[in-house]
Amino acid sequence: MGKVVGPVLKLFFVVLFMSSSVHSSSNIEEKRESDHRFQKLLCSKQKLTRLHFYFHDIVSGQAQTTVMVVSPAKTVKPSPTWFGQVNMFDNPLTKGPELTSKLLGHAQGLYGYASQVDISLLVAMTFIITNGRHDGSSFTVLGRNTVTDSTRELPIVGGTGKFRLARGFATAKTYFFNDTVAIVEYNIVVIHY
Structure with a gap:
């Protein structure tokens, strides 16, 4: 053996x-x-690209694009800021504020209600462009969004495709809001290679 x-x-x-x-x-x-x-x-030379679109966060109804994945912890006194709730979304990005406007892409990610004092979200989302010269490219935003402010600024922390090594910022402005939907206007300034 x-x-x-x-x-x-x-x-x-x-x-x-x-x-x-x-x-x-x-x-x-x-x-x-x-x-x-x-x-x-x-x-290669750095490029600066500006984008503009509308984000549709539909929280209820047949066309719902956002779901709650974590509910706030049970407390004696419920939080008026929804502190602790986390929502996951796959929201359409359109050229105009109407949902029927030309589809430019999707925003996918999550946001959590992160403040006990005001309605502030911790947002982690990727904007995926599905139309035009940036088709198939994406960039990611990670930051604080105080939704009650008239204009919010969030940092761009990376990207793929034509937005490789992306950095820049996104400004968000609420266009319309009710119990069913929030429509947010986004202006993007992104530096990439």
Whole structure:
């Protein structure tokens, strides 16, 4: 039995060594290609893009685009600011304020009611453009949105496609609000490569 185990172990270690060296050379090639693309991107000229659209946050009804995924904790006195509630959404972005206006993309993400003092949201969302010259590209916003302020500013923290290495800001202004829907006008200023 000992005569068989020795050669089998040698063969096992040879195969293991060969597969790890092939795997590691494959990783090295992928890393080189990734580094090359990144260097090429950094050597290209930065672009500034301005976008404008309307965000439709529909919280009830047949066309609902937002759902509550975490309800506020049960307390003796309910919070007037909905503190602790978290909603997930997939909201249409349109050219005009009407929902029937031309669809430009979607905003997907979540917002949580993060303040015990005022109605402020912690927002994490990605704007996905599905129309026009930026079709298939996206950028991500992460920040505080005090919805009772007339204009809010949120930072852009990254992007994909034509918005790689994106940074900039989004200003939000409530266009219309009732128990069913909030329509928010967004002006975007994004720097990208």
